[in-house]
Amino acid sequence: MTSRFFMSDSGSSESESEEEIREPTNFLARFSDDEEDTKRVVRSAKEKRYEELQNIIKNIKNYKKNKDLASLHSSFEDLCRAYIKAAVVIEKEDGGKIPRFYIRCLVELEDYLNMIWDDKEGRKKMNKNNAKGLATMRQKLRKYVKDFENELTAFRENPDVGDSDEEEEDLAEQDGGSDAEDDMLTPAAFKKETSVASGDSRIAVDRMAAGDDADDEDEYSDWGSDSDESSSDSDPGGLVPLREKFLKKTVTREEDETKKKHRSERKKEPKAPKEADGGWETVKKGSVIPTEKPKMFGKDDEISIKSVTNKLNEIIAARGKKGTDRKEQIELVHELMGIARENNLGNAMYIKIQYHLIMSIYDYAPSGSDAMKPELWEKVLKKIEELLEMLLDMPDLSIGSNITEEDENLETSPYRVHGDVVTIIDRMDVEFCKLVKACDAHSNEFIVKLRDEVKVCKIIDTMLDYQEKHGLVPDVCRIYLRKIEHVYYKYDKKAADQARGKIPESEETSLKLMEKLCSYIYVRDNTDRLRTRAVLCHIYHMALHDRWYQARDLMLMAHLQDTIQHSDLPTQILYNRTLVQLGLCGFRHSHIKEAHNALLDIQSGGRAKELLAQGLLPLRQNERTSEQEKQEKERQIPFHMHINLEMLECVYLVSAMLIEIPYMAAHEFDARRRMISKSFHHQLKNSERQSLVGPPESMREHVVAASKAMRNGNWRTARDLLLNEKMNGKVWDLFHNADEVREMLGRKVQEESLRTYLFTYSHVYDSISLVTLSEMFELPHATVHAIISKMIINEEIMGSLDEPTFCLVMHKTEPSQLQSLSLQLADKLHNLVENNDRILDQKPFFQRNMQGGGYRDRQKPWGGNTGRDRRDGQDRQDRGGRGDYMDRRSNHIGERSDRGRDYMDRRRQD
């Protein structure tokens, strides 16, 4: 670790010191940990158990030599216990074949005990403890051995094999990681590495602490510390108390330093001397210590594919450990690459090493949430490009996670290499995202960083080509999704023109591309997540390019609103983004009602920022814990993908205004009036509460002022308040077809003002001339006629047209106050009767009503929207309200529910 402090550049040391400050309590412990952790290796359960057994066996051997029968007895009991633990693993991995070393130990133990037993002289000399131990031990062993009778006899018949094994193994042990053992250890360890996130592997490491401790102590015996102490400490399963370790380490800090130096000196030493003093190292065990392997190969070592592979495995076995010097890891792999190149080991080998090189660069970042260092990022991009180049150059090579380490073939064509290249791309993308998020979105730095997006996209494209040719379906799906996620939020002018029919359909655009990629995933993917994300991105992209109907239909048919709560948070965020984009698209196409419905959920809580993951909202009551904040920050969408929140709110408010104002006018005296949009009303109320209303400044004030003007039928003011320089700059110019939107909005304001006017003032007229109306609102006659006709048919106004004179004749049915009150009373009676009916029909009525309140606050902030919908709908029905927007919408979705399934199936067939 120290070497890292000294060697790393100033930038990194800065970050280190930060880390230290942040975790002051951990520091010392960490320091000592680091010392030991160098030896930590992620191992499979099997290795762990075997090692445990072997440790005990070693102790037994020692005790045998010392004739310490009491300890031998306790060790034997430990051994039996350990074996029971290991039995499960053995059953699973070796098919129940009892490991040979275990049998050997039993045989030797039996022989030894018989020998001692027979030596009656010696037995008499024995102290009491030992004698007792011997007696019980002998009995126990006899009993125990019965279970293994077959194996033992088999072993006794053929002990030679075992002996030679033993020798080899001893050698191996002294070597501290010879090939034979490595082969056994690493594949499992490696698999774990690649599949499990680093956090998990850390847990795994912790679990193995016991075994490691034994290692550590063994290690000390290397350094000439008291061997007795080590042997007592290395009691299997007995954790060395942390405090003890801590004390020991801090006291001997300086000593540590010297050790460190010592070690680094040792690094320079050739291997031979080390082997020479191997006599001391009988207890050296399993785990591989890359830091102790400065020189890759000795001078005389043969450098072959096999040996390089083994070396590589050694190096990567240290991955993910807390104390591994990550920088050194990178260098080691790099060096290995150099060696491989020097010796011309073939492209397959290079690819394998390159793959691990990239992986170890990824590992370099100390924590999961911080961005990579820029220079490393550059490097990793370069390396990935190189890797891809090599892959493309070698069509007869297949690489994938499905190829196991054993199946690898690095020497002859067809080459097979283990490795998940798509994961590299995924990681790259994640790192890129972090990198972009790490810098201030309004700085120059951000733009510089963002330029790398081109490179990232290029790499993804290359990978996509490669996977299309060689990859398996799941990998292709993954890389397709990766591509989709880089395309979906980008606006392609050509695609939009195509949607509007300016460019022929045959032209290649991003929409076409999306269609192709997404349908591939729809058909072939069988993990739900990829498909869900693909659908959402597809909808988003179509909505972005004004394909309103297709986007809407796909949204309705995908049925995501039912299941989205159960998906992961990034997908829920994507769902929210898609919904918002759909709403914006609807607005551009003058589908005001749909736009309002789509945006309602996101806007209603005032938490749009949070729901779209575009920033953290300050919490009112309690502060976030740093953990929470970290998590939330991780979820954030990078700035270049943001949806403009002010535009969003403006679109929502304007939509709400266009719906709500006529509605308010129509139901001015209605007792049962409901709010369509709460947040719009909130804005209105806020402005009413002010004692002095100045000229509008902000976007909200503009909309509110426009609403007020509209309420009075003053459409010109309303329009001017919505469409002016200020608002253009703030909102409308952000639309790609800004002029069309403005025109649409102007028209909508005219129409809705006309309706509002009619609702508000119809009772003062006996008849109104349509011509006057169309002049007043500057609308074409046909439009006025259509609007009024619709209102008459829907019985919104009581009146009829007088065709010869172009007049709207009002039927005087405006009830007097008494009449309207009695009508309301009748309504209420009606409700009462209905409620009574319902109570009689279903007893659990009360329960249903009671669960309404308080529930809402408890739901999660992310994407719990649809649940809220339904509940609201139910509440409203319970209140006896007529069908409203929400209800109608859910019906609407329901209507097409079957169709959705059909549609998806059809796509699948296509």
Next chain:
Amino acid sequence: MCTSDLRSEHCIRTNSNMAQYDLTNKLTPYLDRHLVFPLMEFLSVRGIYNETDLQRTKLDLLSNTNMVDFAMDIQASLYPDQPPSTELTEKRSRVVAELKRLQTESAQIFDIFADPEVQKQVQSSRDYKTLVNYLQENHKFKPEMLDVVFKYAKFQYECGNYSATADYMYLFRCLVPPTDKNYLSSLWGKLATEILTQDWENALDDLNRLKEVLDSGVTTSTPLQALQQRTWLIHWSLFVFFNHTKGRELIIEMLLYQTQYLNAIQTMCPHVLRYLATAVVINKSSRRQALRDLVKVIQQENYNYSDPITEFLASLYVDFDFDAAQEKLQLCADVLKNDFFLVACMKDFIDNARLMIFELFCRIHQCISINMLAEKLNMTPPDAERWIVDLIRQAKLDAKIDSQQGHVVMGTQAISPYQQLIEKTKNLSFRTQMLAMNIEKKANTARSNEVVFKVGG
């Protein structure tokens, strides 16, 4: 037997611009080869398409059937100066030989069924099991024979001998369990033959039976298959619905109000909306509700499919644009004239559409000038006046004609608050009474239960 995915409609030159609304091209993929012939005949009568091209397509169609004589006729008319091709004559002899063979094979079976006693049994028994048992006991009947029957029937069908096929299919269906592999095919075959022999009464029965089987979901494994089968059924049913007397109500019932069929239309074949729309327009009873639902669907699918008929409804009920509706109505007439299924109801449609326009007019207007009305209805003013007078006399319309100014004045429809109040409270007391009675009943049953419980306990 029914899967003829026909896309042979390759290069057919058109004679008029009406072809743009012609749906034959869209319909044929979902029809059986044999069912396409009536459509083709109709097209050649209308003369929208080039006659020789049509003939050539027909020949294509025939290539996979056994109707060799028909094919030879067409070939002769296409290429009068050439002798009939050897291929066809060979095929003819092959077909005849095959027919002979199947005839001899199945002769034994038909002997059994020729027995009047057996026929009585067939008609009286409802269950295929008892029938099969009876036959096995008394007439040396073997279940394997059924396959022969099916084969023979199919062969007959391919030869164009539809009425014979219908009989055999009936027999077959009586004798096999619904799980038989050929059961569904036999149902489709039976329906096709009934349609081709124009036996609408039976065709409707078969249609319903087929629908039941499809809806039960026994025969289809995947939703996609179910969707396809439904789409076929929708298309085949058009033959029945537009020829059967009750079909016009039934088509609305089936296509508009059964969600799975409406979904199939929206997903696979929005062009069927034309037929649905026409049916709704010409169906006088229960129109209003159906119209509302239909207009919703049309609006939804507007971007996907539209033709003058759906546009007519949309402009009338969505935009209230009477001028546009009027224009569309004229186009509709042309479309209907050239549609195989709808040609019969053209007059009905026009009349009803006019009535709809007028009705809507009356609901919106208080006073209409007859000249304007005549223009909107595409009539001369005197005709229009007479038409209105007829309507008033038949008491369909509460209106008076002001002949001096040439106006129609509607009766006022405004409802007074009193009436509203009465309407609203009218059934309240009745409902409350019912409620009280119900409560009493419940209380009584509860009490009697209690008593029983006490006695029993």
